[in-house]
Amino acid sequence: MRRLLPALQNPFELDLRALALLRIGTGAVVLTDLIIRSTDLVAHYTNLGVLPLHVLYQYGWNPYVFSLHTSSGLWQVQALLFALAALTAAALVLGYKTRWATAISWLLLISLQNRNPLIVQGGDDLLRMLLFWGFFLPWGRVYSLDSRKQAAPGSYRYFSMVTVAYVVQLALVYWCTALLKNSPEWSQDGTAIYYALSLDQILMPLGRLLYPQAELLRGLTFLTYYTELLLPFLLFLPFRTTWWRLLFVGVLYAFHLGISLTLFVGLFYLINMASVLGLLPAQVLYKLAAWLHPRWAQLAARTHTWRRSWVTWLPVRINVHVQWYPGSRRLLRAGREAAVGALLVYICWWNLDTLPQFRWKMTEPMRWFGYMFRVDQRWGMFAPAVFKDDGWFILDGTTTAGQHLDLNREGQPVEATKPASVVALFKNDRWRKYSENYLFVANSYMRPYYCNYLLRIWHENPAHPPLRQLEVVYMKEVTLPNYRVAPPVREVLCTCAPAPRP
Incomplete structure (x- = not known):
């Protein structure tokens, strides 16, 4: 033993x-x-x-x-x-x-x-x-x-x-x-x-x-x-x-x-x-x-x-010494x-x-x-199955002059074609995760706040043309077996407009 x-x-x-x-x-x-x-x-x-x-x-x-x-x-x-x-x-x-x-x-x-x-x-x-x-x-x-x-x-x-x-x-x-x-x-x-x-x-x-x-x-x-x-x-x-x-x-x-x-x-x-x-x-x-x-x-x-x-300029230094006995x-x-x-x-x-x-x-x-104490945990990476819904976001902003600009591509004209690198549209993985959660119907409450946030930061730059409307569009593209892909479907997740000025 x-x-x-x-x-x-x-x-x-x-x-x-x-x-x-x-x-x-x-x-x-x-x-x-x-x-x-x-x-x-x-x-x-x-x-x-x-x-x-x-x-x-x-x-x-x-x-x-x-x-x-x-x-x-x-x-x-x-x-x-x-x-x-x-x-x-x-x-x-x-x-x-x-x-x-x-x-x-x-x-x-x-x-x-x-x-x-x-x-x-x-x-x-x-x-x-x-x-x-x-x-x-x-x-x-x-x-x-x-x-x-x-x-x-x-x-x-x-x-x-x-x-x-x-x-x-x-x-x-x-x-x-x-x-x-x-x-x-x-x-x-x-x-x-x-x-x-x-x-x-x-x-x-x-x-x-x-x-x-x-x-x-x-x-x-x-x-x-x-x-x-x-x-x-x-x-x-x-x-x-x-x-x-x-x-x-x-x-x-x-x-x-x-x-x-x-x-x-x-x-x-x-x-x-x-x-x-x-x-x-x-x-x-x-x-x-x-x-x-x-x-x-x-x-x-x-x-x-x-x-x-x-440490010398700190106003108070506290030293605590506790003497532990062997039994304690x-x-x-x-x-x-x-x-x-x-x-x-x-x-x-x-x-x-x-x-x-x-x-x-x-x-x-x-x-x-x-x-x-946040010891809750769930290790469900790509489980139980991998997502089949893929796609990319178009932030379709309509200017007061009627032009359509994609805020996701620094104000370039809106294009329906898929970008060469979809992952490059995300600043970091936190934004990618946020965008993933944005798609779920259970999280639909969050959509107007993102839309209005985008409008606010766009208008903070005086060089940007003013927008009268912004649509958060998702080009949904479902992956099929054997390297087949369904045609992308345009889904408008949220529409918002700037608050009227007093």
Whole structure:
């Protein structure tokens, strides 16, 4: 029995240096996400944008969630919250006050996501879960400014209930993704990748090159499905753990790089690549440490000098020192392990509840915790089937002189022909996701606000001719089997006009 227990522990034992890389990668992705989101600060997060606060509260608000970003519809308040989030994300990368930086980054991230659920995608669920589990992980123990005040750990090996939760969470992402893909096009017909690459709204250049290869796409469909379904089992093998983890990380890196080169998925691939850094084995980390250590020491020295220069002017410095007795420390650790174990059971149940095959459904009164702390998750990427409805937007503005201009193409004359690159019409993946949600009938409430937002920003430029009407038109193009496409159908989703001047 004593020999069996260490073997069962092997799949869940992580390296402190790998956890530090997980922290750095997660913080870097949060920073990148903030930079991209900040380019649409007014459009996506203020009352002058596409989702004013009163509309959010009326149509898209969950009473169990909270958001600091809903405290005001002014861009100045949003900019302040963005700046605070960027500072805490930078502190997370550097490992300064790591536990606090993790908690505040998580709090501000879910606050930001709750402010505009119309632009949230699957990768956002994983990003907030990395921060959630990161609060319990010792990912600031090494490669951090905090670690400069501590002795080097006697061993880099670390095992606890939270490492179990981290590994299980990664497995759930891919298992649930595969199990939710229950349409024949994934497991029988092999046509799912064909339909995915038929979506011009997300098609990248490499995907365009692969698209004519029907047999290759069929093989890639089965490869994708069975990779997601079977690969996570490698994480739980109790022998030769190093090699199985290297295989898992290597396959997923190739998998997500391939997705990013063929489909426009925003930060989805970077989030997934950062999420597996905590699995890196010691053999890889020893080589990485030899390259990283001198560079980290140089950066830490510079950061320490900078930190001393700005901390001195703070009016108050608070230092709290708590002395823990051995019995209290053991009790606290046992309580933490029990809490993490209960959280893991809850999250596993939530994931199983998303599967149509699962019978023991979670009752609605039990969901408040998941919504409040945003551990709710659903990994339904291209599931149960790939969308067949494709197309492109025409923002048909009619000038006072009767001309028709396409605001989606910088005011050029309206053309009914498909653009050479539909994906190029989107500023970033957040706008692509918003446009996808714009099509759903259930979201029809959002259409006039987008239309009026477009009119307002158009008229802010005095060089633009005034418009008397704007139509948001969708050229719907349904993908058929065997490289056939239905003729595009013009659908007017919304019509609006400028408010009359007094």
